[in-house]
Amino acid sequence: MSSSIPAVLQLASTLSLLASGSFQHTVGNDFLIGMSQSATCRVVQRVAKEMELKLCPEHINFSPDQSVLCMEHFCTKFRIPGVIGCVDGTHFGLQKPTENKHMFFNRKGYHSLNSMIICDHQHIITAILSKYGRAAHDSFVWKHSDERRLLEQMYTNNSFRNGWLLGDSGYSLEPWCITPYRNPADGSPESKFNEVHSSARCIVERTIGTLKARWKIVCHDKRSRYSPVKMALFGNVCAALHNICIKFKVPMYTEKDFNIESVTMEVETSNHTQPNKIGEKIRNQIKTSLYQSM
Numbered sequence: 001m002s003s004s005i006p007a008v009l010q011l012a013s014t015l016s017l018l019a020s021g022s023f024q025h026t027v028g029n030d031f032l033i034g035m036s037q038s039a040t041c042r043v044v045q046r047v048a049k050e051m052e053l054k055l056c057p058e059h060i061n062f063s064p065d066q067s068v069l070c071m072e073h074f075c076t077k078f079r080i081p082g083v084i085g086c087v088d089g090t091h092f093g094l095q096k097p098t099e100n101k102h103m104f105f106n107r108k109g110y111h112s113l114n115s116m117i118i119c120d121h122q123h124i125i126t127a128i129l130s131k132y133g134r135a136a137h138d139s140f141v142w143k144h145s146d147e148r149r150l151l152e153q154m155y156t157n158n159s160f161r162n163g164w165l166l167g168d169s170g171y172s173l174e175p176w177c178i179t180p181y182r183n184p185a186d187g188s189p190e191s192k193f194n195e196v197h198s199s200a201r202c203i204v205e206r207t208i209g210t211l212k213a214r215w216k217i218v219c220h221d222k223r224s225r226y227s228p229v230k231m232a233l234f235g236n237v238c239a240a241l242h243n244i245c246i247k248f249k250v251p252m253y254t255e256k257d258f259n260i261e262s263v264t265m266e267v268e269t270s271n272h273t274q275p276n277k278i279g280e281k282i283r284n285q286i287k288t289s290l291y292q293s294m
Contacts, residue, residue: 005035005043013040014047018238021216045230048237055240059247062118062127062147064154064163071163073121078200079290084163085120086204087171089138092130092218092235095225104133104228113228115218115235116141118165119207124246125239130232138170142177151176152275164282166201173279178286189291193283196290211242 013035035043067084074083091112097104104111112134118127127147132140142148154160155175164178173179180197184190212219215238218231226234 005039009035010043010047014044014051015241017044018048018215018217018234018241021219048233051237051240052233055244056236059240059243060125060128060236062150064151065160067120067163070120074200078196079293080166080196080200080286081289082163083166083200085118085126086166086201087116087118087142087177088168088201088204088208089114089116089141089170090208090212091115091134092231094228094231097133097228100133103135106134113231113235114138114141115232116145117204117208117211117239118147119204121203122246123203123207123210124243125207125211128236128239130235133228138168139172142167142171148176166197166204168201172276173283174275175278175282178279178283181283181287189287193287193290207242211238214238214242214245 017040064084070084071082075081091106091108092115094104094111094113096111101111104113106112106114113130114132114134114136115128115130116138117125119125127145129141129145129147132144151160151165152174161175164174164176167177167179169180169182171177171179178197180194181190184194215234217234218238
């Protein structure tokens with residue numbers, strides 16, 4: 001019974017699995033742990049659920065109206081005002097699901113979750129959503145996220161109108177999510193805006209790279225042997241642990257320590273809705289300000 005295993009050993013085996021991304025029997029056979037595969041499986045499941053319950057609410061918080069320092073960072077460094085963070089999607093590899101496997105099959109030829117990550121200027125993950133398979137587009141995941149609903153509600157209620165996330169062209173341009181221009185001419189103000197936008201948004205790519213370097217269970221190269229539900233659980237726990245590492249100043253990995261997952265810029269589909277028109281106006285104002293300051 002897992003209850004007879006010392007708590008410190010249960011925690012150690014769980015952290016070992018998350019950090020190494022190894023097989024459960026390999027983790028259990030470690031001479032410092034010494035548990036069977038079945039015992040390791042029970043322990044990891046129980047401890048991970050407890051960590052998600054206790055750690056995630058405390059260490060993963062999306063609070064747009066408390067993002068003053070983040071706004072100041074992006075405004076000072078990139079001259080883009082109002083930035084409360086950056087959003088991007090990434091792969092969490094899976095075993096082939098038994099149900100709806102086509103929803104998890106990605107264009108790279110394996111099964112995965114499409115996990116949405118939002119981070120701030122300190123690489124802290126403020127939101128993670130691993131509910132959908134990689135067949136779901138980034139914009140679909142974003143549209144059905146609690147974070148987008150919150151931003152839309154705050155904007156509609158006029159309680160928060162001067163803050164937005166930066167996303168690539170896989171996301172819809174909205175007052176609360178600013179994306180690059182589509183196919184700008186070389187040397188144009190739109191092209192200059194895209195360059196600055198890309199430089200600023202790189203922080204979410206580095207955050208994802210650091211997350212996967214520290215916690216290899218979510219590294220897409222591992223092609224994890226776990227179900228979508230369990231991988232979503234692991235992803236949430238690893239995001240909380242990532243933030244804890246930052247809080248306690250655990251040294252960050254540098255770019256030469258790992259390969260940052262390449263991000264494909266997908267063509268933005270403009271639907272010319274009212275939010276899209278307002279987003280265009282905000283983006284144009286930022287573009288004009290940037291171009292005049294160059």
